[in-house]
Amino acid sequence: MDLNKLNTFYVLAQMKSYSKCAKKRFVTQSAVSHAIKTLEESLNLTLVEKNRKTFALTSEGKILFKSCQKIFYEVEKTQDLLMKTKKYPELIRMGSTVEFGVSVLLKGMEFFFENHPDIHVDFTLSHSLIQPLLDDELDVIIDCKPHVRPDLETIVLFREEYAVIASPRYVKKNKITKVEDLTRCNIFSQDHELAWWRNFIHALPLEKQVIFDRVTRINHVRGMINAALSNMGVGFVPRYTVLRELEEGSLVELFPELDILNDHINIYLKRRNLALAKFQHLIAHIKEFRLQ
Protein backbone atom coordinates (compact mmCIF):
# COMPACT_ATOMS: atom_id res chain seq x y z
CA MET A 1 0.00 0.00 0.00
CA ASP A 2 1.48 3.30 -1.12
CA LEU A 3 1.15 5.66 1.83
CA ASN A 4 1.40 8.82 -0.25
CA LYS A 5 -1.55 7.69 -2.36
CA LEU A 6 -3.35 6.80 0.82
CA ASN A 7 -2.86 10.37 1.92
CA THR A 8 -4.39 11.56 -1.36
CA PHE A 9 -7.34 9.28 -0.69
CA TYR A 10 -7.67 10.69 2.81
CA VAL A 11 -7.74 14.27 1.54
CA LEU A 12 -10.18 13.29 -1.19
CA ALA A 13 -12.52 11.68 1.33
CA GLN A 14 -12.37 14.81 3.43
CA MET A 15 -12.95 17.22 0.55
CA LYS A 16 -15.51 14.96 -1.10
CA SER A 17 -14.36 16.24 -4.48
CA TYR A 18 -11.51 15.34 -6.82
CA SER A 19 -10.93 18.90 -7.92
CA LYS A 20 -10.94 20.31 -4.38
CA CYS A 21 -8.56 17.58 -3.29
CA ALA A 22 -6.33 18.45 -6.23
CA LYS A 23 -6.31 22.11 -5.27
CA LYS A 24 -5.45 21.23 -1.67
CA ARG A 25 -2.56 19.02 -2.78
CA PHE A 26 -1.35 21.53 -5.41
CA VAL A 27 -1.74 19.12 -8.31
CA THR A 28 -4.25 18.74 -11.13
CA GLN A 29 -7.53 16.91 -10.82
CA SER A 30 -6.14 14.40 -13.26
CA ALA A 31 -3.33 13.50 -10.90
CA VAL A 32 -5.81 12.76 -8.13
CA SER A 33 -7.90 10.64 -10.41
CA HIS A 34 -4.86 8.63 -11.49
CA ALA A 35 -3.66 8.22 -7.90
CA ILE A 36 -7.00 6.95 -6.61
CA LYS A 37 -7.35 4.60 -9.52
CA THR A 38 -3.88 3.15 -8.90
CA LEU A 39 -4.59 2.83 -5.18
CA GLU A 40 -7.84 1.02 -5.86
CA GLU A 41 -6.07 -1.32 -8.26
CA SER A 42 -3.27 -2.04 -5.82
CA LEU A 43 -5.79 -2.86 -3.08
CA ASN A 44 -8.04 -4.59 -5.59
CA LEU A 45 -10.96 -2.70 -4.09
CA THR A 46 -13.36 0.03 -5.09
CA LEU A 47 -13.09 2.90 -2.63
CA VAL A 48 -15.17 5.63 -4.25
CA GLU A 49 -18.75 4.98 -5.29
CA LYS A 50 -19.01 5.01 -9.08
CA ASN A 51 -22.43 5.16 -10.82
CA ARG A 52 -23.18 8.30 -8.87
CA LYS A 53 -23.09 11.98 -9.49
CA THR A 54 -22.69 12.94 -5.86
CA PHE A 55 -19.46 11.93 -4.18
CA ALA A 56 -19.62 8.95 -1.85
CA LEU A 57 -17.32 6.28 -0.47
CA THR A 58 -18.05 2.58 -0.72
CA SER A 59 -18.32 0.62 2.53
CA GLU A 60 -14.66 -0.40 2.15
CA GLY A 61 -13.81 3.21 1.45
CA LYS A 62 -15.51 4.24 4.65
CA ILE A 63 -13.58 1.65 6.61
CA LEU A 64 -10.33 2.80 5.07
CA PHE A 65 -11.21 6.42 5.78
CA LYS A 66 -11.77 5.69 9.47
CA SER A 67 -8.39 3.99 9.60
CA CYS A 68 -6.80 6.91 7.76
CA GLN A 69 -8.02 9.25 10.46
CA LYS A 70 -5.99 7.30 13.00
CA ILE A 71 -2.94 6.95 10.76
CA PHE A 72 -2.72 10.58 9.75
CA TYR A 73 -3.49 11.77 13.24
CA GLU A 74 -0.34 9.94 14.31
CA VAL A 75 1.54 11.41 11.37
CA GLU A 76 0.47 14.91 12.31
CA LYS A 77 1.45 14.39 15.93
CA THR A 78 4.81 13.16 14.71
CA GLN A 79 5.37 16.21 12.55
CA ASP A 80 4.42 18.52 15.41
CA LEU A 81 6.76 16.72 17.78
CA LEU A 82 9.60 16.79 15.28
CA MET A 83 9.16 20.51 14.66
CA LYS A 84 9.05 21.16 18.37
CA THR A 85 12.18 19.15 19.14
CA LYS A 86 13.96 20.89 16.29
CA LYS A 87 12.98 24.25 17.69
CA TYR A 88 13.71 23.21 21.27
CA PRO A 89 16.33 20.46 21.27
CA GLU A 90 15.99 20.14 25.05
CA LEU A 91 12.23 19.66 25.10
CA ILE A 92 10.58 18.08 28.12
CA ARG A 93 6.94 17.09 27.86
CA MET A 94 5.67 17.15 31.39
CA GLY A 95 2.38 15.92 32.77
CA SER A 96 0.83 16.45 36.17
CA THR A 97 -2.47 16.18 37.94
CA VAL A 98 -4.68 19.20 37.38
CA GLU A 99 -4.59 20.26 41.01
CA PHE A 100 -0.88 19.88 41.57
CA GLY A 101 -0.18 21.56 38.26
CA VAL A 102 -2.34 24.58 39.00
CA SER A 103 -1.52 24.94 42.68
CA VAL A 104 2.15 24.09 42.82
CA LEU A 105 3.96 23.11 39.66
CA LEU A 106 3.35 26.06 37.38
CA LYS A 107 3.98 28.53 40.16
CA GLY A 108 7.26 26.87 41.01
CA MET A 109 8.78 26.74 37.53
CA GLU A 110 9.68 30.38 37.03
CA PHE A 111 13.09 29.99 38.59
CA PHE A 112 13.76 26.86 36.56
CA PHE A 113 13.25 28.69 33.28
CA GLU A 114 15.58 31.42 34.45
CA ASN A 115 18.31 28.95 35.36
CA HIS A 116 17.85 26.74 32.30
CA PRO A 117 16.88 28.95 29.38
CA ASP A 118 17.89 26.18 26.98
CA ILE A 119 15.38 23.69 28.37
CA HIS A 120 11.83 23.98 27.08
CA VAL A 121 8.95 22.45 29.02
CA ASP A 122 5.47 21.69 27.72
CA PHE A 123 2.83 21.07 30.37
CA THR A 124 -0.13 18.73 30.19
CA LEU A 125 -2.50 18.85 33.15
CA SER A 126 -4.72 15.82 33.08
CA HIS A 127 -6.23 13.06 35.17
CA SER A 128 -4.93 10.30 32.91
CA LEU A 129 -1.17 10.52 32.81
CA ILE A 130 0.29 7.05 32.90
CA GLN A 131 -0.76 5.93 29.41
CA PRO A 132 0.76 8.96 27.66
CA LEU A 133 3.97 8.34 29.65
CA LEU A 134 4.11 4.70 28.60
CA ASP A 135 3.36 5.72 25.00
CA ASP A 136 6.22 8.24 25.09
CA GLU A 137 3.84 11.11 24.59
CA LEU A 138 4.97 12.55 27.90
CA ASP A 139 8.50 12.36 29.30
CA VAL A 140 7.84 13.05 32.98
CA ILE A 141 4.64 12.90 35.00
CA ILE A 142 3.73 13.89 38.52
CA ASP A 143 0.97 11.64 39.76
CA CYS A 144 -0.58 10.63 43.06
CA LYS A 145 -1.69 7.23 41.80
CA PRO A 146 0.85 4.46 42.38
CA HIS A 147 2.43 2.93 39.29
CA VAL A 148 4.83 0.03 39.33
CA ARG A 149 6.39 -0.90 35.98
CA PRO A 150 9.79 -2.34 35.25
CA ASP A 151 10.71 0.41 32.80
CA LEU A 152 9.53 3.27 35.02
CA GLU A 153 11.56 5.07 37.65
CA THR A 154 9.69 6.44 40.67
CA ILE A 155 10.91 9.46 42.60
CA VAL A 156 8.99 10.15 45.78
CA LEU A 157 8.22 13.83 45.86
CA PHE A 158 6.19 14.26 49.01
CA ARG A 159 3.23 12.93 50.88
CA GLU A 160 0.05 14.58 49.82
CA GLU A 161 -1.67 15.53 53.06
CA TYR A 162 -5.41 15.52 52.94
CA ALA A 163 -7.71 17.62 55.05
CA VAL A 164 -11.42 17.43 55.84
CA ILE A 165 -12.70 20.94 55.33
CA ALA A 166 -15.89 22.93 55.71
CA SER A 167 -16.85 26.53 56.23
CA PRO A 168 -17.09 27.69 59.86
CA ARG A 169 -20.75 28.52 59.27
CA TYR A 170 -21.52 25.01 58.00
CA VAL A 171 -19.72 23.47 61.00
CA LYS A 172 -21.66 25.60 63.41
CA LYS A 173 -25.02 25.06 61.75
CA ASN A 174 -24.59 21.28 61.70
CA LYS A 175 -22.87 21.14 65.08
CA ILE A 176 -20.02 18.98 63.80
CA THR A 177 -17.83 17.84 66.67
CA LYS A 178 -17.43 14.08 66.19
CA VAL A 179 -16.78 11.99 63.09
CA GLU A 180 -20.26 10.47 63.38
CA ASP A 181 -21.74 13.92 62.86
CA LEU A 182 -20.60 13.71 59.25
CA THR A 183 -23.35 11.19 58.49
CA ARG A 184 -25.77 14.09 58.76
CA CYS A 185 -23.69 16.24 56.42
CA ASN A 186 -23.48 16.71 52.72
CA ILE A 187 -20.25 15.03 51.63
CA PHE A 188 -18.31 16.02 48.51
CA SER A 189 -16.54 13.23 46.69
CA GLN A 190 -14.98 12.71 43.27
CA ASP A 191 -17.17 9.60 43.02
CA HIS A 192 -20.39 8.27 44.49
CA GLU A 193 -18.66 5.16 45.80
CA LEU A 194 -16.51 7.27 48.13
CA ALA A 195 -13.26 5.76 46.91
CA TRP A 196 -12.11 9.37 47.22
CA TRP A 197 -12.70 9.19 51.00
CA ARG A 198 -11.01 5.82 51.39
CA ASN A 199 -7.96 7.26 53.15
CA PHE A 200 -10.14 9.10 55.64
CA ILE A 201 -12.38 6.16 56.40
CA HIS A 202 -9.42 3.83 56.84
CA ALA A 203 -8.02 6.21 59.45
CA LEU A 204 -11.00 5.59 61.66
CA PRO A 205 -11.17 2.76 64.18
CA LEU A 206 -13.20 -0.10 62.75
CA GLU A 207 -16.26 0.42 64.94
CA LYS A 208 -16.44 4.06 63.94
CA GLN A 209 -16.17 3.61 60.15
CA VAL A 210 -19.01 5.76 58.93
CA ILE A 211 -21.45 5.32 56.12
CA PHE A 212 -22.21 8.56 54.33
CA ASP A 213 -25.71 8.99 53.03
CA ARG A 214 -25.62 12.33 51.36
CA VAL A 215 -22.81 12.26 48.85
CA THR A 216 -22.52 14.98 46.24
CA ARG A 217 -20.25 14.15 43.34
CA ILE A 218 -17.92 16.97 42.33
CA ASN A 219 -15.19 15.87 39.97
CA HIS A 220 -12.86 18.77 40.56
CA VAL A 221 -10.98 19.72 43.70
CA ARG A 222 -11.42 23.45 43.21
CA GLY A 223 -15.11 22.81 42.71
CA MET A 224 -15.23 21.05 46.08
CA ILE A 225 -13.46 23.92 47.76
CA ASN A 226 -15.83 26.47 46.31
CA ALA A 227 -18.81 24.37 47.35
CA ALA A 228 -17.42 24.19 50.89
CA LEU A 229 -16.86 27.95 50.87
CA SER A 230 -20.52 28.35 49.93
CA ASN A 231 -21.57 26.44 53.05
CA MET A 232 -22.78 23.48 51.02
CA GLY A 233 -21.03 20.67 52.84
CA VAL A 234 -17.83 18.89 53.77
CA GLY A 235 -14.93 18.24 51.43
CA PHE A 236 -11.80 16.09 51.59
CA VAL A 237 -9.01 17.74 49.67
CA PRO A 238 -5.22 17.90 49.47
CA ARG A 239 -4.19 20.34 52.17
CA TYR A 240 -1.94 22.38 49.91
CA THR A 241 -4.96 23.37 47.85
CA VAL A 242 -6.65 25.16 50.79
CA LEU A 243 -3.71 26.66 52.67
CA ARG A 244 -4.92 30.19 51.99
CA GLU A 245 -8.51 29.50 52.96
CA LEU A 246 -7.45 27.82 56.21
CA GLU A 247 -5.19 30.74 57.06
CA GLU A 248 -7.77 33.41 56.38
CA GLY A 249 -10.38 31.36 58.23
CA SER A 250 -12.88 30.99 55.40
CA LEU A 251 -12.51 27.22 55.83
CA VAL A 252 -11.67 25.16 58.89
CA GLU A 253 -10.08 21.76 59.09
CA LEU A 254 -12.13 19.10 60.85
CA PHE A 255 -10.54 16.34 62.94
CA PRO A 256 -6.94 17.46 62.32
CA GLU A 257 -5.93 15.03 65.06
CA LEU A 258 -6.81 12.08 62.85
CA ASP A 259 -3.79 10.33 61.36
CA ILE A 260 -4.94 9.99 57.80
CA LEU A 261 -3.00 7.69 55.51
CA ASN A 262 -1.86 10.14 52.90
CA ASP A 263 -1.15 9.53 49.26
CA HIS A 264 2.32 9.90 47.90
CA ILE A 265 2.91 12.30 45.09
CA ASN A 266 5.56 10.83 42.85
CA ILE A 267 7.53 11.75 39.79
CA TYR A 268 7.59 9.04 37.15
CA LEU A 269 9.74 8.79 34.05
CA LYS A 270 11.16 6.12 31.81
CA ARG A 271 14.24 4.59 33.37
CA ARG A 272 16.28 5.18 30.20
CA ASN A 273 15.62 8.92 30.49
CA LEU A 274 16.82 9.17 34.07
CA ALA A 275 20.44 9.78 33.13
CA LEU A 276 19.77 12.67 30.75
CA ALA A 277 20.87 16.02 32.14
CA LYS A 278 17.66 17.89 31.35
CA PHE A 279 15.60 15.46 33.40
CA GLN A 280 18.11 15.51 36.26
CA HIS A 281 17.87 19.30 36.37
CA LEU A 282 14.10 19.26 36.30
CA ILE A 283 13.81 16.66 39.06
CA ALA A 284 16.34 18.47 41.23
CA HIS A 285 14.42 21.69 40.79
CA ILE A 286 11.03 20.21 41.62
CA LYS A 287 12.40 18.47 44.71
CA GLU A 288 13.98 21.70 45.83
CA PHE A 289 11.00 23.99 45.46
CA ARG A 290 8.85 21.45 47.24
CA LEU A 291 11.07 21.78 50.30
CA GLN A 292 10.33 25.47 50.65
Added chain:
Amino acid sequence: MDLNKLNTFYVLAQMKSYSKCAKKRFVTQSAVSHAIKTLEESLNLTLVEKNRKTFALTSEGKILFKSCQKIFYEVEKTQDLLMKTKKYPELIRMGSTVEFGVSVLLKGMEFFFENHPDIHVDFTLSHSLIQPLLDDELDVIIDCKPHVRPDLETIVLFREEYAVIASPRYVKKNKITKVEDLTRCNIFSQDHELAWWRNFIHALPLEKQVIFDRVTRINHVRGMINAALSNMGVGFVPRYTVLRELEEGSLVELFPELDILNDHINIYLKRRNLALAKFQHLIAHIKEFRLQ
Protein backbone atom coordinates in the same frame (compact mmCIF):
# COMPACT_ATOMS: atom_id res chain seq x y z
CA MET B 1 7.20 14.29 4.79
CA ASP B 2 7.22 11.40 2.33
CA LEU B 3 5.56 8.49 4.09
CA ASN B 4 7.14 5.84 1.90
CA LYS B 5 10.59 7.09 2.78
CA LEU B 6 9.50 7.23 6.40
CA ASN B 7 8.68 3.57 6.11
CA THR B 8 12.16 2.90 4.77
CA PHE B 9 13.57 4.76 7.76
CA TYR B 10 11.42 2.68 10.09
CA VAL B 11 12.65 -0.59 8.59
CA LEU B 12 16.23 0.70 8.66
CA ALA B 13 15.94 1.59 12.34
CA GLN B 14 14.60 -1.87 13.05
CA MET B 15 17.25 -3.71 11.05
CA LYS B 16 20.03 -1.40 12.16
CA SER B 17 21.71 -1.91 8.81
CA TYR B 18 21.28 -0.34 5.39
CA SER B 19 21.94 -3.58 3.54
CA LYS B 20 19.55 -5.63 5.66
CA CYS B 21 16.91 -2.95 5.26
CA ALA B 22 17.51 -3.05 1.51
CA LYS B 23 17.09 -6.81 1.44
CA LYS B 24 13.87 -6.57 3.45
CA ARG B 25 12.47 -3.95 1.09
CA PHE B 26 13.68 -5.80 -2.04
CA VAL B 27 15.79 -2.91 -3.25
CA THR B 28 19.51 -2.23 -3.31
CA GLN B 29 21.49 -0.76 -0.45
CA SER B 30 22.02 2.28 -2.62
CA ALA B 31 18.29 2.93 -2.81
CA VAL B 32 18.01 2.90 0.98
CA SER B 33 20.95 5.26 1.29
CA HIS B 34 19.34 7.66 -1.18
CA ALA B 35 15.96 7.47 0.52
CA ILE B 36 17.32 8.21 3.98
CA LYS B 37 19.44 11.04 2.68
CA THR B 38 16.44 12.61 0.94
CA LEU B 39 14.29 12.17 4.03
CA GLU B 40 16.90 13.80 6.21
CA GLU B 41 17.17 16.68 3.78
CA SER B 42 13.42 17.17 3.59
CA LEU B 43 13.18 17.21 7.39
CA ASN B 44 16.37 19.22 7.63
CA LEU B 45 17.53 16.84 10.35
CA THR B 46 20.14 14.15 10.84
CA LEU B 47 18.44 10.90 11.75
CA VAL B 48 21.28 8.38 11.60
CA GLU B 49 24.48 8.91 13.55
CA LYS B 50 27.33 9.56 11.12
CA ASN B 51 31.05 9.46 12.11
CA ARG B 52 30.52 5.96 13.41
CA LYS B 53 31.10 2.43 12.26
CA THR B 54 28.32 0.92 14.34
CA PHE B 55 24.74 1.82 13.46
CA ALA B 56 22.97 4.29 15.75
CA LEU B 57 20.15 6.81 15.57
CA THR B 58 20.52 10.42 16.63
CA SER B 59 18.24 11.68 19.40
CA GLU B 60 15.88 13.07 16.75
CA GLY B 61 16.09 9.73 14.98
CA LYS B 62 15.05 7.97 18.15
CA ILE B 63 12.11 10.30 18.60
CA LEU B 64 11.03 9.74 15.02
CA PHE B 65 11.42 5.99 15.43
CA LYS B 66 9.12 5.95 18.44
CA SER B 67 6.54 7.87 16.46
CA CYS B 68 6.97 5.52 13.52
CA GLN B 69 6.08 2.61 15.74
CA LYS B 70 2.70 4.18 16.37
CA ILE B 71 2.16 5.22 12.77
CA PHE B 72 3.03 1.87 11.21
CA TYR B 73 1.18 -0.03 13.88
CA GLU B 74 -1.92 1.82 12.69
CA VAL B 75 -1.01 1.12 9.08
CA GLU B 76 -0.63 -2.58 9.78
CA LYS B 77 -3.95 -2.72 11.62
CA THR B 78 -5.51 -0.99 8.64
CA GLN B 79 -4.10 -3.50 6.19
CA ASP B 80 -5.28 -6.40 8.34
CA LEU B 81 -8.75 -4.92 8.62
CA LEU B 82 -8.94 -4.25 4.89
CA MET B 83 -7.89 -7.81 4.05
CA LYS B 84 -10.40 -9.17 6.51
CA THR B 85 -13.29 -7.08 5.18
CA LYS B 86 -12.37 -8.09 1.65
CA LYS B 87 -12.43 -11.73 2.62
CA TYR B 88 -15.55 -11.33 4.74
CA PRO B 89 -17.61 -8.42 3.44
CA GLU B 90 -20.09 -8.88 6.30
CA LEU B 91 -17.52 -8.72 9.08
CA ILE B 92 -18.62 -7.93 12.63
CA ARG B 93 -15.95 -7.22 15.22
CA MET B 94 -17.54 -8.10 18.49
CA GLY B 95 -16.29 -7.46 22.01
CA SER B 96 -17.55 -8.81 25.29
CA THR B 97 -16.47 -9.19 28.88
CA VAL B 98 -14.27 -12.22 29.43
CA GLU B 99 -16.78 -13.99 31.62
CA PHE B 100 -19.84 -13.40 29.46
CA GLY B 101 -17.85 -14.32 26.39
CA VAL B 102 -16.61 -17.60 27.78
CA SER B 103 -19.74 -18.63 29.64
CA VAL B 104 -22.51 -17.51 27.36
CA LEU B 105 -21.67 -15.75 24.13
CA LEU B 106 -19.40 -18.21 22.38
CA LYS B 107 -21.61 -21.13 23.34
CA GLY B 108 -24.64 -19.37 21.94
CA MET B 109 -23.27 -18.42 18.55
CA GLU B 110 -23.27 -21.79 16.81
CA PHE B 111 -26.81 -21.42 15.56
CA PHE B 112 -26.09 -17.90 14.34
CA PHE B 113 -23.27 -19.06 12.10
CA GLU B 114 -25.53 -21.76 10.70
CA ASN B 115 -28.28 -19.29 9.90
CA HIS B 116 -25.99 -16.57 8.59
CA PRO B 117 -23.08 -18.23 6.82
CA ASP B 118 -22.31 -14.95 5.04
CA ILE B 119 -21.71 -13.02 8.27
CA HIS B 120 -18.30 -13.37 9.85
CA VAL B 121 -17.76 -12.52 13.51
CA ASP B 122 -14.44 -11.82 15.22
CA PHE B 123 -14.51 -11.98 19.01
CA THR B 124 -12.46 -9.91 21.43
CA LEU B 125 -12.87 -10.83 25.09
CA SER B 126 -11.50 -8.06 27.22
CA HIS B 127 -12.11 -5.91 30.26
CA SER B 128 -11.67 -2.65 28.38
CA LEU B 129 -14.24 -2.51 25.62
CA ILE B 130 -15.61 0.97 25.37
CA GLN B 131 -12.53 2.67 23.95
CA PRO B 132 -12.11 0.20 21.07
CA LEU B 133 -15.82 0.69 20.30
CA LEU B 134 -15.48 4.46 20.24
CA ASP B 135 -12.34 4.12 18.11
CA ASP B 136 -14.21 1.89 15.64
CA GLU B 137 -11.94 -1.02 16.39
CA LEU B 138 -14.96 -2.98 17.55
CA ASP B 139 -18.45 -2.78 16.06
CA VAL B 140 -20.52 -4.23 18.89
CA ILE B 141 -19.70 -4.77 22.53
CA ILE B 142 -21.47 -6.53 25.38
CA ASP B 143 -20.56 -4.83 28.63
CA CYS B 144 -21.86 -4.64 32.17
CA LYS B 145 -20.47 -1.17 32.76
CA PRO B 146 -22.90 1.64 31.94
CA HIS B 147 -21.96 3.88 29.04
CA VAL B 148 -23.91 6.93 27.97
CA ARG B 149 -22.73 8.65 24.79
CA PRO B 150 -24.73 10.50 22.20
CA ASP B 151 -23.43 8.38 19.31
CA LEU B 152 -23.93 5.03 21.07
CA GLU B 153 -27.08 2.92 21.07
CA THR B 154 -27.77 0.82 24.16
CA ILE B 155 -29.74 -2.39 24.01
CA VAL B 156 -30.58 -3.88 27.40
CA LEU B 157 -29.77 -7.55 27.25
CA PHE B 158 -30.48 -8.81 30.74
CA ARG B 159 -29.79 -8.16 34.38
CA GLU B 160 -26.68 -9.83 35.57
CA GLU B 161 -27.66 -11.54 38.79
CA TYR B 162 -24.90 -11.85 41.32
CA ALA B 163 -24.58 -14.53 43.94
CA VAL B 164 -22.51 -14.86 47.11
CA ILE B 165 -20.99 -18.32 46.91
CA ALA B 166 -18.85 -20.65 48.97
CA SER B 167 -18.28 -24.37 49.23
CA PRO B 168 -20.59 -26.23 51.65
CA ARG B 169 -17.52 -27.28 53.64
CA TYR B 170 -16.34 -23.67 54.03
CA VAL B 171 -19.82 -22.58 55.14
CA LYS B 172 -19.99 -25.34 57.72
CA LYS B 173 -16.47 -24.82 59.04
CA ASN B 174 -17.00 -21.07 59.47
CA LYS B 175 -20.58 -21.42 60.61
CA ILE B 176 -21.88 -18.80 58.20
CA THR B 177 -25.50 -18.01 58.88
CA LYS B 178 -25.70 -14.23 59.07
CA VAL B 179 -24.15 -11.51 56.95
CA GLU B 180 -21.99 -10.44 59.91
CA ASP B 181 -20.34 -13.86 59.84
CA LEU B 182 -18.63 -12.82 56.62
CA THR B 183 -16.34 -10.49 58.53
CA ARG B 184 -14.59 -13.60 59.80
CA CYS B 185 -14.25 -15.03 56.29
CA ASN B 186 -11.79 -14.74 53.51
CA ILE B 187 -13.43 -12.56 50.87
CA PHE B 188 -12.57 -12.75 47.16
CA SER B 189 -12.74 -9.47 45.27
CA GLN B 190 -11.49 -8.14 41.95
CA ASP B 191 -9.99 -5.28 43.96
CA HIS B 192 -8.84 -4.58 47.48
CA GLU B 193 -11.18 -1.63 47.81
CA LEU B 194 -14.19 -3.94 47.46
CA ALA B 195 -15.75 -1.92 44.68
CA TRP B 196 -16.55 -5.37 43.32
CA TRP B 197 -18.79 -6.01 46.37
CA ARG B 198 -20.49 -2.64 46.15
CA ASN B 199 -23.80 -4.10 44.94
CA PHE B 200 -23.85 -6.60 47.79
CA ILE B 201 -23.00 -4.07 50.47
CA HIS B 202 -25.57 -1.63 49.17
CA ALA B 203 -28.23 -4.31 49.52
CA LEU B 204 -27.70 -4.46 53.28
CA PRO B 205 -29.58 -2.22 55.69
CA LEU B 206 -27.35 0.65 56.72
CA GLU B 207 -26.68 -0.58 60.24
CA LYS B 208 -25.57 -3.95 58.93
CA GLN B 209 -23.13 -2.73 56.27
CA VAL B 210 -20.09 -4.84 56.95
CA ILE B 211 -16.41 -4.11 56.81
CA PHE B 212 -14.40 -6.99 55.43
CA ASP B 213 -10.96 -7.47 56.88
CA ARG B 214 -9.61 -10.39 54.98
CA VAL B 215 -9.88 -9.56 51.31
CA THR B 216 -8.07 -11.69 48.74
CA ARG B 217 -7.71 -10.07 45.35
CA ILE B 218 -8.47 -12.39 42.45
CA ASN B 219 -8.83 -10.57 39.16
CA HIS B 220 -10.70 -13.30 37.33
CA VAL B 221 -14.16 -14.67 37.99
CA ARG B 222 -13.26 -18.25 37.18
CA GLY B 223 -10.32 -17.91 39.54
CA MET B 224 -12.71 -16.86 42.29
CA ILE B 225 -14.95 -19.81 41.62
CA ASN B 226 -12.07 -22.24 41.75
CA ALA B 227 -10.82 -20.69 44.97
CA ALA B 228 -14.29 -21.07 46.47
CA LEU B 229 -14.44 -24.69 45.28
CA SER B 230 -11.14 -25.25 47.10
CA ASN B 231 -12.71 -24.12 50.40
CA MET B 232 -10.65 -20.96 50.45
CA GLY B 233 -13.33 -18.38 51.07
CA VAL B 234 -16.39 -16.53 49.84
CA GLY B 235 -16.86 -15.15 46.35
CA PHE B 236 -19.35 -12.78 44.74
CA VAL B 237 -19.89 -13.73 41.12
CA PRO B 238 -22.44 -13.47 38.32
CA ARG B 239 -24.88 -16.27 38.96
CA TYR B 240 -24.76 -17.62 35.40
CA THR B 241 -21.08 -18.47 35.88
CA VAL B 242 -21.82 -20.94 38.70
CA LEU B 243 -25.13 -22.50 37.65
CA ARG B 244 -23.56 -25.93 37.28
CA GLU B 245 -21.72 -25.78 40.59
CA LEU B 246 -24.87 -24.68 42.43
CA GLU B 247 -26.89 -27.47 40.83
CA GLU B 248 -24.38 -30.21 41.60
CA GLY B 249 -23.95 -28.84 45.13
CA SER B 250 -20.21 -28.15 45.00
CA LEU B 251 -21.04 -24.52 45.80
CA VAL B 252 -23.91 -23.04 47.76
CA GLU B 253 -25.44 -19.59 47.49
CA LEU B 254 -25.38 -17.55 50.68
CA PHE B 255 -28.15 -15.12 51.59
CA PRO B 256 -30.20 -15.73 48.43
CA GLU B 257 -33.04 -13.83 50.10
CA LEU B 258 -31.04 -10.58 49.81
CA ASP B 259 -32.30 -8.29 47.06
CA ILE B 260 -29.00 -7.37 45.47
CA LEU B 261 -28.95 -4.49 43.01
CA ASN B 262 -27.81 -6.28 39.91
CA ASP B 263 -25.83 -4.88 37.03
CA HIS B 264 -27.33 -4.66 33.60
CA ILE B 265 -25.59 -6.38 30.76
CA ASN B 266 -26.04 -4.27 27.67
CA ILE B 267 -25.21 -4.36 24.00
CA TYR B 268 -23.61 -1.18 22.72
CA LEU B 269 -22.97 -0.13 19.15
CA LYS B 270 -22.59 3.05 17.16
CA ARG B 271 -25.97 4.52 16.35
CA ARG B 272 -25.12 4.74 12.63
CA ASN B 273 -24.58 0.96 12.54
CA LEU B 274 -27.93 0.11 14.09
CA ALA B 275 -29.77 0.03 10.78
CA LEU B 276 -27.40 -2.39 9.05
CA ALA B 277 -28.88 -5.83 8.52
CA LYS B 278 -25.91 -7.77 9.89
CA PHE B 279 -26.11 -6.00 13.22
CA GLN B 280 -29.89 -6.42 13.38
CA HIS B 281 -29.49 -10.15 12.86
CA LEU B 282 -26.77 -10.41 15.48
CA ILE B 283 -28.72 -8.46 18.08
CA ALA B 284 -31.88 -10.42 17.42
CA HIS B 285 -29.96 -13.65 17.83
CA ILE B 286 -28.28 -12.67 21.09
CA LYS B 287 -31.57 -11.47 22.56
CA GLU B 288 -33.22 -14.72 21.57
CA PHE B 289 -30.67 -17.15 22.95
CA ARG B 290 -30.57 -15.19 26.19
CA LEU B 291 -34.27 -15.92 26.67
CA GLN B 292 -33.71 -19.66 26.71
Added chain:
DNA sequence: TTTGAATATTAATAATATTCATATTAAATA
Protein backbone atom coordinates in the same frame (compact mmCIF):
# COMPACT_ATOMS: atom_id res chain seq x y z
C1' DT C 1 49.30 -0.85 5.57
C1' DT C 2 46.22 -3.68 4.02
C1' DT C 3 41.88 -5.71 4.00
C1' DG C 4 37.00 -6.12 4.24
C1' DA C 5 32.51 -4.91 5.39
C1' DA C 6 29.35 -1.20 5.42
C1' DT C 7 27.74 2.89 3.52
C1' DA C 8 28.00 6.99 0.15
C1' DT C 9 28.23 8.92 -4.36
C1' DT C 10 27.55 9.62 -9.23
C1' DA C 11 25.59 9.09 -13.54
C1' DA C 12 22.53 6.34 -16.10
C1' DT C 13 18.21 4.19 -16.36
C1' DA C 14 13.82 2.55 -14.89
C1' DA C 15 9.67 3.58 -12.84
C1' DT C 16 6.22 6.74 -11.50
C1' DA C 17 3.72 10.84 -11.00
C1' DT C 18 1.88 14.56 -13.23
C1' DT C 19 0.17 17.25 -16.88
C1' DC C 20 -2.26 18.50 -21.05
C1' DA C 21 -5.74 17.88 -23.98
C1' DT C 22 -9.76 15.67 -24.49
C1' DA C 23 -13.39 12.11 -23.64
C1' DT C 24 -16.97 10.52 -20.86
C1' DT C 25 -20.64 10.84 -17.68
C1' DA C 26 -24.86 12.13 -15.53
C1' DA C 27 -27.71 15.61 -14.03
C1' DA C 28 -29.82 20.00 -14.96
C1' DT C 29 -31.77 23.00 -18.27
C1' DA C 30 -33.78 24.61 -22.46
Added chain:
DNA sequence: TATTTAATATGAATATTATTAATATTCAAA
Protein backbone atom coordinates in the same frame (compact mmCIF):
# COMPACT_ATOMS: atom_id res chain seq x y z
C1' DT D 1 -35.05 15.17 -26.52
C1' DA D 2 -31.21 17.88 -27.30
C1' DT D 3 -28.04 20.87 -25.01
C1' DT D 4 -25.36 22.60 -21.48
C1' DT D 5 -22.57 22.11 -17.59
C1' DA D 6 -19.78 20.53 -13.95
C1' DA D 7 -17.31 16.73 -12.43
C1' DT D 8 -14.43 13.00 -13.28
C1' DA D 9 -11.83 9.66 -16.44
C1' DT D 10 -8.54 8.58 -19.94
C1' DG D 11 -4.36 8.30 -22.90
C1' DA D 12 -0.21 9.97 -24.46
C1' DA D 13 3.49 12.98 -23.51
C1' DT D 14 6.46 14.77 -20.20
C1' DA D 15 8.47 15.76 -15.79
C1' DT D 16 9.89 13.93 -11.68
C1' DT D 17 11.49 10.61 -8.71
C1' DA D 18 13.29 6.08 -7.46
C1' DT D 19 16.43 2.72 -8.30
C1' DT D 20 20.43 0.64 -10.04
C1' DA D 21 25.21 -0.38 -11.36
C1' DA D 22 29.55 0.77 -10.76
C1' DT D 23 32.61 2.70 -7.92
C1' DA D 24 34.36 5.60 -4.11
C1' DT D 25 34.77 6.35 0.62
C1' DT D 26 35.03 5.26 5.39
C1' DC D 27 36.55 3.00 9.41
C1' DA D 28 37.85 -0.59 12.25
C1' DA D 29 40.34 -4.84 12.59
C1' DA D 30 44.05 -7.81 11.04
